Amino acid sequence: MGYQMKPTRLFLLRHGQVAGFEEKRYNGQSNVPLTEAGRTQMDLVCRALHDATLEAIYSSDLDRCTYGAAQLGQALGVSVFTDAALRELDCGQWQGLPWLSLAKDFPEDWQARLQDIVHHRMPGGESFHDAASRVRPVLQAILTRHAGQQVALFGHGGINRIFLLDALGAPLDAAFSIVQDYACLNIIDYLPDGSCRIQLMNGTYLSVPERVRSA
Numbered sequence: 001m002g003y004q005m006k007p008t009r010l011f012l013l014r015h016g017q018v019a020g021f022e023e024k025r026y027n028g029q030s031n032v033p034l035t036e037a038g039r040t041q042m043d044l045v046c047r048a049l050h051d052a053t054l055e056a057i058y059s060s061d062l063d064r065c066t067y068g069a070a071q072l073g074q075a076l077g078v079s080v081f082t083d084a085a086l087r088e089l090d091c092g093q094w095q096g097l098p099w100l101s102l103a104k105d106f107p108e109d110w111q112a113r114l115q116d117i118v119h120h121r122m123p124g125g126e127s128f129h130d131a132a133s134r135v136r137p138v139l140q141a142i143l144t145r146h147a148g149q150q151v152a153l154f155g156h157g158g159i160n161r162i163f164l165l166d167a168l169g170a171p172l173d174a175a176f177s178i179v180q181d182y183a184c185l186n187i188i189d190y191l192p193d194g195s196c197r198i199q200l201m202n203g204t205y206l207s208v209p210e211r212v213r214s215a
Helices: 036-048 063-076 099-105 107-115 128-145 157-168 172-177 205-213
Strands: 008-014 056-060 080-083 150-155 185-190 196-203
Touching: 008 128, 008 157, 036 063, 036 205, 056 063, 056 128, 063 080, 063 150, 099 107, 128 150, 128 157, 128 172, 150 157, 157 172, 157 185, 157 196, 185 205, 196 205
Parallel strands: 008 150, 056 080, 056 150
Antiparallel strands: 008 185, 185 196
């Protein structure tokens, strides 16, 4: 039997709880900080990954993601690479604004976005399709660079959903069928034949040890 290349495993994480979490809002590419609880969440999930054999760690360059990436990189002695192209959706004029105020102050745009989340651009910002076009080449380059290895990526709720939908072969308009809680962990195996297997979705730090041991 010929040699069969191992899958490329991606540990895909979302950042922890952020300031202003009490009210639904579009944080987008604004550099909102983690709360104390958010830092604790990331400490716990990074500690649970201490047995992972990672070749590299990638992260959005926003502070809410780089905190966890730096923690894990230091613990494992692994290089961390940040990339602005991995930032959350650009929410333009809506950045930092609560959903309730958007529905009141931008009623037509708000309804248009609800009706077509994939193609409707937020004023001065991106559509979901725009964001997908931005981040897909970045992930593909990472997977190509680390074929047959294991890497971690610290990202955002919207961007993580794009990667998960692509792994499932699902359309972008199914984005909110997927839950991405603060500090959640997803594990995706990318096989040499181009198929994907999602080993874990929206897991917590308590989900990690068995999955890491089975890698």
